[in-house]
Amino acid sequence: MLNETVRERRTIRKYERRDVPEELLEGLLETAMRASTMENLQLYSVVVTRDEEMKRRLAGAHFNQPMVTEAPVVLTFCADMNRFDRWCRERGAQTGCDNLLSFVNGTIDALLLAQTFATLAEEQGLGLCYIGTTVYNPEQIIEILGLPRLVFPIATLTVGYPAEHPQQQDRLPLRGVIHHERYADYGRAEIDDIYKEKEALPESLHFMEINGKETLAQIYADIRYRREDIEAISEKLMEVMRAQGFVK
Numbered sequence: 748m749l750n751e752t753v754r755e756r757r758t759i760r761k762y763e764r765r766d767v768p769e770e771l772l773e774g775l776l777e778t779a780m781r782a783s784t785m786e787n788l789q790l791y792s793v794v795v796t797r798d799e800e801m802k803r804r805l806a807g808a809h810f811n812q813p814m815v816t817e818a819p820v821v822l823t824f825c826a827d828m829n830r831f832d833r834w835c836r837e838r839g840a841q842t843g844c845d846n847l848l849s850f851v852n853g854t855i856d857a858l859l860l861a862q863t864f865a866t867l868a869e870e871q872g873l874g875l876c877y878i879g880t881t882v883y884n885p886e887q888i889i890e891i892l893g894l895p896r897l898v899f900p901i902a903t904l905t906v907g908y909p910a911e912h913p914q915q916q917d918r919l920p921l922r923g924v925i926h927h928e929r930y931a932d933y934g935r936a937e938i939d940d941i942y943k944e945k946e947a948l949p950e951s952l953h954f955m956e957i958n959g960k961e962t963l964a965q966i967y968a969d970i971r972y973r974r975e976d977i978e979a980i981s982e983k984l985m986e987v988m989r990a991q992g993f994v995k
């Protein structure tokens with residue numbers, strides 16, 4: 748059996764009041780830095796938030812999701828081209844970090860660090876939740892955390908000792924996700940097959956019933972990921988990327 752911790756994992760949104768020791772946190776972050784990184788440049792920074800007032804302010808940027816104030820530690824993983832750019836300039840070298848490619852590279856690096864940290868932390872008995880609203884309200888997080896030009900918040904993790912053991916979430920079957928040699932595009936029969944288990948889950952049927960929708964997909968399209976909302980958030984994201992110097 749492959750790694751039991753990963754196979755058994757689930758997102759944790761409720762935490763014990765117990766703190767996460769600083770040595771443990773630093774050890775996990777330091778080990779996580781062994782993750783692959785672009786050109787070995789480590790195009791990331793992590794802001795550790797433990798202070799109650801800072802957590803409260805951050806929570807506002809995350810639509811007041813309770814994990815942000817209730818977790819003992821909140822980690823904001825940032826794409827960081829600032830440090831590399833500064834290093835170059837201090838050493839009389841010219842680079843070009845103010846572009847979309849740099850943003851993507853920093854984002855990849857930050858996420859590799861975050862996920863390596865997450866896996867290590869879960870192996871140590873910690874529970875975590877990714878907070879996707881980081882890229883919904885980046886301008887607020889930038890202001891609260893004092894992120895300079897060429898630094899962008901990409902992922903937030905709330906971290907603590909689990910105070911819940913929720914049911915494990917479903918996943919699509921592997922056959923729906925992998926392609927051999929070339930991408931085999933999906934026809935109607937494949938879509939039916941890949942999504943049939945998810946659609947038949949009691950919670951899916953429940954959501955459809957309470958929202959008066961005929962299909963599970965309509966819940967995502969009409970309520971959770973409405974085109975107008977996503978487009979507005981997308982536009983704001985571009986604006987903030989521009990303000991942080993990544994897009995001209």
Ligand SMILES: Cc1cc2nc3c(=O)[nH]c(=O)nc-3n(C[C@H](O)[C@H](O)[C@H](O)COP(=O)(O)O)c2cc1C
Nearest residue numbers: 756757758759760812876877878879880915916917
């Ligand atoms: C990029 C990303 C953003 C997420 N954002 C949130 C969030 O804002 N709030 C939340 O409660 N869970 C969030 N999650 C957790 C997912 O809802 C969760 O991973 C998914 O439902 C699968 O559940 P599992 O992790 O327990 O398997 C996020 C996960 C990812 C990877």
